[in-house]
Amino acid sequence: MFEIRDAILADQLTDIAGLPVPESYRAVLVRKDEQDMFAGLSANEKDPRKSLHVEEVATPELGPGEAVVAVMASSVNYNTVWTSIFEPVSTFGFLERYGRLHDLARRHDLPYHVVGSDLAGVVLRVGPGVNRWKPGDEVVAHCLSVELEDPAGHDDTMMDPQQRIWGFETNFGGLAELALVKSNQLLPKPAHLTWEEAAAPGLVNSTAYRQLVSRNGAGMKQGDVVLIWGASGGLGSYATQMALNGGAIPVCVVSSPEKAAIVRRMGAELVIDRSAEGYRFWRDEDTQDPREWQRFGKRIRELTGGDDVDIVFEHPGRETFGASVYVAKKGGTIVTCASTSGFLHQYDNRYLWMNLKRIVGSHFANYKEAWEANRLIDRGLVHPTLSKVYPMDQVGQAVCDVKNNCHQGKVGVLTLAPTEGLGVKDAEKREKHLTAINRFRGV
Ligand SMILES: NC(=O)c1ccc[n+]([C@@H]2O[C@H](COP(=O)([O-])OP(=O)(O)OC[C@H]3O[C@@H](n4cnc5c(N)ncnc54)[C@H](OP(=O)(O)O)[C@@H]3O)[C@@H](O)[C@H]2O)c1
Numbered sequence: 001m002f003e004i005r006d007a008i009l010a011d012q013l014t015d016i017a018g019l020p021v022p023e024s025y026r027a028v029l030v031r032k033d034e035q036d037m038f039a040g041l042s043a044n045e046k047d048p049r050k051s052l053h054v055e056e057v058a059t060p061e062l063g064p065g066e067a068v069v070a071v072m073a074s075s076v077n078y079n080t081v082w083t084s085i086f087e088p089v090s091t092f093g094f095l096e097r098y099g100r101l102h103d104l105a106r107r108h109d110l111p112y113h114v115v116g117s118d119l120a121g122v123v124l125r126v127g128p129g130v131n132r133w134k135p136g137d138e139v140v141a142h143c144l145s146v147e148l149e150d151p152a153g154h155d156d157t158m159m160d161p162q163q164r165i166w167g168f169e170t171n172f173g174g175l176a177e178l179a180l181v182k183s184n185q186l187l188p189k190p191a192h193l194t195w196e197e198a199a200a201p202g203l204v205n206s207t208a209y210r211q212l213v214s215r216n217g218a219g220m221k222q223g224d225v226v227l228i229w230g231a232s233g234g235l236g237s238y239a240t241q242m243a244l245n246g247g248a249i250p251v252c253v254v255s256s257p258e259k260a261a262i263v264r265r266m267g268a269e270l271v272i273d274r275s276a277e278g279y280r281f282w283r284d285e286d287t288q289d290p291r292e293w294q295r296f297g298k299r300i301r302e303l304t305g306g307d308d309v310d311i312v313f314e315h316p317g318r319e320t321f322g323a324s325v326y327v328a329k330k331g332g333t334i335v336t337c338a339s340t341s342g343f344l345h346q347y348d349n350r351y352l353w354m355n356l357k358r359i360v361g362s363h364f365a366n367y368k369e370a371w372e373a374n375r376l377i378d379r380g381l382v383h384p385t386l387s388k389v390y391p392m393d394q395v396g397q398a399v400c401d402v403k404n405n406c407h408q409g410k411v412g413v414l415t416l417a418p419t420e421g422l423g424v425k426d427a428e429k430r431e432k433h434l435t436a437i438n439r440f441r442g443v
Pocket residue numbers: 077078079203204207229230231232233234235236253254255256259274315316319320337338339340341362363364365402405409
């Protein structure tokens with residue numbers, strides 16, 4: 001593995017094809033025999049540091065249409081939080097189901113699950129039938145794994161009946177020294193970014209793009225008022241940039257003065273600190289408080305000069321969904337991709353139907369959307385929001401930070417890269433965007 005890493009560090013990428021692919025590699029994983037380890041505990045008590053391990057695993061056999069990538073850096077997504085606490089279900093069920101699909105898929109059904117849905121690195125080998133990519137290419141990977149054998153997914157690849165999120169519903173994910181991907185997950189690495197910066201946006205940037213910008217999501221247009229929950233978090237930090245780029249008016253919800261300062265640094269002017277303003281949308285576990293929805297809506301109008309919300313960018317779920325439906329304007333859209341605080345939502349349907357609002361479900365991004373989202377990063381129109389980087393050995397702590405909501409933007413993980421700051425190929429372009437790239441660092 002060191003030979004490969006050293007060749008990459010020395011920029012001897014044409015030599016990569018001549019180096020042997022190691023038979024094993026270090027990876028972040030959960031173990032099947034530990035999937036019940038947190039039984040009986042509340043979500044708060046489940047500690048990813050106990051369930052995530054860094055271990056040596058066998059390199060999987062390379063199949064047609066696939067690529068093995070030497071991973072220089074990866075990042076933490078919330079899906080690894082879910083995997084590490086075995087909620088809402090153990091991800092081994094996904095691997096078992098995938099394993100039953102066909103011979104090659106059977107490789108994924110193992111007693112361990114290598115997690116991670118982002119990477120930046122270098123292609124080591126490609127399988128039969130791969131022409132676009134070759135050993136030595138510097139890449140990032142999006143996390144959409146599809147079989148493409150059913151017409152249902154030929155127009156919008158997210159509609160493939162065998163759609164999976166790589167590193168969550170498949171094995172051999174990106175939090176590792178090597179990763180196995182389908183070659184059509186590969187995208188060019190933006191040359192002005194370091195390995196860890198390039199690995200940060202992938203999953204959340206693509207998700208925010210479909211959810212907010214694409215016609216498959218909310219189809220945001222200029223002048224739209226967009227309410228963004230968690231605006232300094234993983235998804236929100238990209239949604240905020242897209243709203244600002246697209247001429248929309250983001251109303252950014254955050255939970256501390258530090259997070260408010262971050263979204264202001266991105267250029268947002270309308271910011272709500274939900275903690276300081278003390279919204280309590282639920283009176284108790286079963287009862288919401290519509291007066292709090294009204295107070296929240298009034299605050300939004302104060303900030304916008306009287307306008308209501310065209311699009312609500314939803315992901316907290318149960319805790320906020322009633323308020324989100326309420327504050328959307330007549331004909332407005334609530335677009336949701338998650339339920340962090342609980343997936344059984346409750347809202348007053350009278351506000352929805354009488355005011356012709358729409359709730360739109362959104363999930364990751366199709367191939368084209370993922371490509372377009374990466375292009376935004378490549379062109380310096382959207383920037384990585386990396387705040388902190390951990391070595392792979394401390395991945396448990398990195399995942400804890402995200403689980404406990406004490407991070408900003410994205411948390412990076414160095415896998416093969418020995419230090420931060422490596423991998424930049426276009427220094428001039430980097431210089432141009434440096435302030436924006438560093439907006440989240442050290443906070
Ligand atoms: N379907 C998909 O394709 C997809 C893709 C990516 C992520 N997701 C899901 O989306 C969710 C968010 O992901 P992320 O990467 O953005 O996570 P993140 O980095 O943790 O950011 C989420 C932000 O939401 C805010 N938040 C959390 N709980 C809240 C609550 N109860 N009420 C109001 N705001 C709350 C927090 O910001 P403040 O504390 O500052 O308000 C937090 O920073 C996760 O559940 C994840 O699994 C789904």
